[in-house]
Amino acid sequence: MSVRQGFTVENGADLDASLSFAADHGFDFVELNMDWTFERQRVDSEAVRETAVEYGVDLLVHLPYRLDPGSPHEHVREGACRELEAAIDAAVAFGAEKGVIHATSHAHPEKWNHEKIREYLYDSVRRLADYGRERDFEVSVENLKTLFFDAGDFPDLFAETDSVACLDTGHAYVTGQDAAAQADLLRTHGDRISHVHLNETRRGDEDEHLPVGIGEFDFETLAEAMDEADWSGTCTHEVYTYDREYVAHGKAAFDRLL
Template identity: 45%
Template sequence: MSGVGSGDVGDSSGGGHGVRTGFVTQTHTGDVSWREAIEEGANLNFDFAELYMDGATERTKLDPEAVRSVADGEDIDLLVHLPFVDVEIGSPREGIREASREEQKACIETAAAMGAEKAVLHASSHATPPEWTREDVEPHLLAAIRELDAFGEEHGVKVCVENLPGILFTVHDFDRIFAETNAAMTFDTGHARVDGMDAEDMESFLTEHGDRISHIHVNDARGPSDEHVPTGSGTLDLETALAPVRDGWSGTVSVEVYSFDFDYLELSKRKLDEAL
């Protein structure tokens, strides 16, 4: 075991040892406000809310002082999920990628002002074959990871790169991220399933790379898909997949459930707590 027993490198400033649980907010559509998400998360005794910084809650629509005040008042921590749908941090076109990186930096600054401790990053690009090869894009993505990771460190926000389903960077590409950057990882269970991992494979990956994994998305599904059903209602063997988390790892774990009904989040928290 090279990683898990040594603890999470990402949590030295995150409020103590051990595993903390939270949820990815579904605020981007506007159906749930950031205030409601934070308040309901606190009511459900989550340790943190992972605020999605896109759509209705993209950075220019947030008042960082107000968000921080509500979170402090509810005694709940904050993480953020950086935007990804329309940003191109790995674009082969210099002007586009530079503007996208500047936008992500502005989001990290907003996250810091809100008191968020981690920021989930999709290191991805829509520049794909046949127009663009992996060799055209991957160096720019790695450079962006290094740049944003360093910027986050300057602002007290740990950038955690998420494995993506079927596109750069998948869970099978992370050896290069681990070797060529200092960034931490967000391990997404649903995305890992899309790319061929079963619960035993996840257990092995978490065991081997626990020292670089700071954050986990529990994304349950009924098969190898990016489905985000309520935790426990899919077919992921959570107890097996998360076994290393119970073995001395300290970090953060979000349930990622596509629902505006907080009853499903309550059930998801209970199922996650049982697995942990």
């Protein structure tokens, strides 16, 4: 088993301070949010790369997600894919090794056929995964909290595409996949789940993005599955906080389980 850990950097967080904290607290990488803070036109790609190298911390990215790669409308879908491809190019310029995408659609769930929307999603996933692969960059598909795609659809994603996935523990939990179900996903499909978003919640109807260990999700069961599957991958502590000490708390709690 080889588990590398990092944390998300967003909401205007300072890159130097984030990388310094990561290096000082034993994190392997940071995951840069490209939807705003590190949007490709807002940052100097070379400066991002050089700063990460200076601190000896690897980079992952969360690609823009206020887009519609599963739109039933051809040109909307095309535009989303083109923007994501441009973001992938920027991420490669950062020196990032992988990026997370949302398999999402803004189509009306009561009007559009769900299987048809999923076909559009998978077409976009194939396109983006191939685009990344040509650039030695891994595109990882995250489960969401939508009627069109959640963690229960991962087996279908794996059957229909050759993409890898990002298992978001909070999203999965509130869509009915508890720790045991998520552990089964890792045991069965661990070779296709390359990345995990670790976030905790105190309630079953909302993912609160809290640090590991202070909510009700059973991370011990998930860690046991990683060990049993001899899983290798990356785990981002996706904690929404302005105080990075909470991220360090989550890492310490998860380290005790590994």
